Amino acid sequence: MNGVINSNVGNNERGLLPYPIILAANKGEPEAMKVVVLHYGSYMTSLSMRKIRDDQGNTYW
Numbered sequence: 001m002n003g004v005i006n007s008n009v010g011n012n013e014r015g016l017l018p019y020p021i022i023l024a025a026n027k028g029e030p031e032a033m034k035v036v037v038l039h040y041g042s043y044m045t046s047l048s049m050r051k052i053r054d055d056q057g058n059t060y061w
Contacts, residue, residue, distance in 0.1 A: 017039055024032035037044075049061050 017036060021032050021035055025036045052060050054060070
């Protein structure tokens with residue numbers, strides 16, 4: 001797994017992780033899971049947010 005985690009992820013034009021890292025993360029490899037969370041963390045955060053309104057009509061995320 002060492003060679004896969006250290007692969008050059010930043011050069012991928014589409015922003016996708018290499019398939020071996022996804023497979024390793026799916027199998028529970030801690031280092032690969034960390035790479036996935038670091039790579040997609042901001043995207044997951046944006047998906048987990050929703051708008052709410054208080055009693056005065058103010059909108060919050």
